[in-house]
Structures are given as structure tokens and as C-alpha cells.
Amino acid sequence: MRKITLNRPKESFNKNYSYEILIGDHTLTELNNGEEKTVEIPTESENQTLKAKIQWCGSEEIELQNIKENEKIIVIGNKFLNRKMPLIGAMLTIIALMILNLKIVSKNIGIGFFIIFLIVIFGTITVWRNKWLNIKTE
Known part of the structure; x- marks a missing residue:
């Protein structure tokens, strides 16, 4: 052995x-x-x-x-995934404000950010889970 x-x-x-x-x-x-x-x-x-x-x-x-x-x-x-990735969840609040059409930016941009956010989260917990x-x- x-x-x-x-x-x-x-x-x-x-x-x-x-x-x-x-x-x-x-x-x-x-x-x-x-x-x-x-x-x-x-x-x-x-x-x-x-x-x-x-x-x-x-x-x-x-x-x-x-x-x-x-x-x-x-x-x-992995320092990025363990330290920085949870901070991306904070973006959900900003995205919600955009989607609710509070005149910060257009609603379409908010929906685009939300879709990108979902893709990143889904990829992190499935595709890149061995990282x-x-x-x-x-």
C-alpha cells in the first residue's frame, strides 16, 4: 500500500x-x-x-x-465560486427592480439580465459543479 x-x-x-x-x-x-x-x-x-x-x-x-x-x-x-458567486444573488434585487419597470432602465434589459442570471446559476450548480x-x- x-x-x-x-x-x-x-x-x-x-x-x-x-x-x-x-x-x-x-x-x-x-x-x-x-x-x-x-x-x-x-x-x-x-x-x-x-x-x-x-x-x-x-x-x-x-x-x-x-x-x-x-x-x-x-x-x-475554488475562491471565485465559494466567495464571489453568492454575491451574484444580490443582483436579483436589481433585476427585480428592472422587471417591475421602476424606470431605472427598460424592462427588456431587466428581463435580459434575469435570463443571463438564470443561465449562470443553472450552469454553476450543474455543468460546473466539479469546479x-x-x-x-x-
Whole structure:
């Protein structure tokens, strides 16, 4: 069995959630905020992938074959999606004012912003859901 070190630096976001570390579909361990663990990779899992997950979102996968003995793997949240993306929700108020035709800008522009807003939110929670966490070797 190979040993690897998993590291999750302290983060101000997602600090109350642990990151689940998966080999294939099976949970290997969980990492809390600011935690570092050394784990053993079972020999039967050599051809699988390593992935981090939080709720329904996660990271891209790393092939276990490409990870060397005693290599350090860092799992960190995507700063843009975890810090900045919730602020886009504040735009909903501005969009509502435009749609309600309060003479700030035309109603058509407000509807256009609302459609773009929905596309961005839908893409973030479906298409780009494996971008919420970054996993990299060091």
C-alpha cells in the first residue's frame, strides 16, 4: 500500500463542512478545515481515481496511477465560486427592480439580465459543479 498526505489549508469559506475524499465511488476519509492526514491507498484501488466532494459539488478527478509514494495532495475550495458567486444573488434585487419597470432602465434589459442570471446559476450548480473544489499534487 502507498501512503499519501492529504492537506486542506484553513479557509474562511466552507469552514463548517468537511471535504469527503473519494477513491472511485468509495469514501477514503474526510478532511476538516485546516486538517492534514496521511492515508494508505489500498493496492486494489491503483487503477481508480481520487476526488474531493462537498455536498453535491466536488473537484475534478486525479488518476491514482499518477500519484507517487508520500506525495502531498492539497484540497482547497475554488475562491471565485465559494466567495464571489453568492454575491451574484444580490443582483436579483436589481433585476427585480428592472422587471417591475421602476424606470431605472427598460424592462427588456431587466428581463435580459434575469435570463443571463438564470443561465449562470443553472450552469454553476450543474455543468460546473466539479469546479467548486481544487485538488492538486505538490
